Amino acid sequence: MERLQSVEKAAQTLSLSAWTVRAYIRQGKIRPVRIGRRVLLEGSELRRIIKESRSALTSTPNHGSSPQ
DSSP: OOOEEHHHHHHHHHOOOOOHHHHHHHHHHHHOOOEETEEEEHHHHHHHHHHHHHHHHHHSOOOOOOOO
């Protein structure tokens, strides 16, 4: 079984602030695991966020000069 991470540890992993990770959870961008009052994140969820961020960077159109 995969180890769960606290919001703070996940924020370090993603190089974000804990506030940003909590905002992503509220916005539905990250799906947490709630155990009692604890909010934890699975490694697979963090990998999904990283993968989506990478693909968003590579699929962004170039807004530079257009071919003539």
